[in-house]
Structures are given as structure tokens and as C-alpha cells.
Amino acid sequence: MQGYVKESADRLRQIVDQWGATLAGLGDVASQDIVPVAMGGTGGATAAAGRAGLGLKSAAVADVVGTVAAGAIIERGSNSSGSYTKYLDGSLTCWCTRRVPKTMNASSGALFFSAIEAAVAYPAPFSEIPTISITATGEFECFTVPAGLSNQSSWPGVYIASQIARSTAATIDICYMAQGRWK
Structure with a gap:
């Protein structure tokens, strides 16, 4: 060979x-x-x-991530109103954090309130009124007082309150969370 x-x-x-x-x-x-x-x-x-x-x-x-309208299990997105996660079963979670300067010098009894923080639109619409949570953290102890009820399109306006008068503006993080259904 x-x-x-x-x-x-x-x-x-x-x-x-x-x-x-x-x-x-x-x-x-x-x-x-x-x-x-x-x-x-x-x-x-x-x-x-x-x-x-x-x-x-x-x-x-099944596509795990994508748009739920196209059959994905999870859809995740964000826009100027915050972030959201939609699930194929119809569940929806929305959240956002707003950093705002606030003074708490309007008194009511033993509490001091800020000017109202306007209602914030949800980053994705709900098909029914969701369960909401609005909390605040800042340079001192403070808490939130909703100024009305939630609806299908936005969190309610909110006041920031403190037990001590604050005439100097402080940076406050207002944290919004909503859970409900998108379909």
C-alpha cells in the first residue's frame, strides 16, 4: 500500500x-x-x-421570559413609573422608589406632615384594585400616610409624617409596592 x-x-x-x-x-x-x-x-x-x-x-x-401575551411565563419591564413583573397566571407585581426632599412642619396633633406627594401611576395596569404598600425611609424616622385609596391605575398620593417637626428639607425614599392581577 x-x-x-x-x-x-x-x-x-x-x-x-x-x-x-x-x-x-x-x-x-x-x-x-x-x-x-x-x-x-x-x-x-x-x-x-x-x-x-x-x-x-x-x-x-413555553418561553420563560418574554411577553405574557405571547405565551411567556414571566414578563419583566420598567418605565418612568417604575418596574413590574407579570406572570402567565395573571399575577402582577409593581414597584418603584421615589427620592424626594421633604420638610415635615405642618402639625396635626402630635404629628408633623409634609406637603402631599402626588399619586404615582403604576408601571403596568391592574385589572382590579391591587393590594398596596407605601413605606418611607430617610435621614430620620418617618412614615407614610396615604391620602386616599388606591385604584387600578395609580398608587394614592401620600404624606410623609414624623413625630418631630422638620423645617429643613431631608431626602426621603418613598417605596411603593403593589400586588394584584393584570388579567
Whole structure:
């Protein structure tokens, strides 16, 4: 043997030496077009047939992230009103934080209030009135007092209150959270 024929035979021998035991270990699987589930395959020639052979349900092909209107399980987004997460089951969570300067010098009994912080639109609309939480943190102890009720499109306005009068503006983080349904 000379030339190309010898090189081909040598190369084939190298492949058999390197992979022969592995290929022999595959047994009957090595000679089948469609490997059954019992032999470690999917039992199908197409992706759909493979999923059916493995007993997978419709969630096996669902997009996990995307738009829920297109069938994704989770949709995540944000805009100038805050952030939101929609779930395929119809649940919706919205949140945002507003950093604002506030003075608390309008008294009512033993409390001192800021001027009202206007209502804030939800970053995604709810189909019914959600459960809300509005909290405040700042340079001193303070808390929130909602100025009305929540609705399907916005958090209510809110006052920031303190037990001590604050005539100098302080930076306050107002944290909004709403949970409800989008469909």
C-alpha cells in the first residue's frame, strides 16, 4: 500500500483505536435511526415526537421570559413609573422608589406632615384594585400616610409624617409596592 490508500487505512486504524470501544459500547443504539426511550433516546424523529416520547407537557416549549401575551411565563419591564413583573397566571407585581426632599412642619396633633406627594401611576395596569404598600425611609424616622385609596391605575398620593417637626428639607425614599392581577 502506498500513498493515499495507505494514509486512508492508517487514519481509519487511528479512528478505530480511539473510538472503537466507545462505538461498540453503544450496541444496538449505534445502528438505529430513532433511539427508543428505553435505550436512552427520545423515541422520536422530530422535536415534537421526542417531547411526546419523553412525556413532556406543553410547558416544555413555553418561553420563560418574554411577553405574557405571547405565551411567556414571566414578563419583566420598567418605565418612568417604575418596574413590574407579570406572570402567565395573571399575577402582577409593581414597584418603584421615589427620592424626594421633604420638610415635615405642618402639625396635626402630635404629628408633623409634609406637603402631599402626588399619586404615582403604576408601571403596568391592574385589572382590579391591587393590594398596596407605601413605606418611607430617610435621614430620620418617618412614615407614610396615604391620602386616599388606591385604584387600578395609580398608587394614592401620600404624606410623609414624623413625630418631630422638620423645617429643613431631608431626602426621603418613598417605596411603593403593589400586588394584584393584570388579567
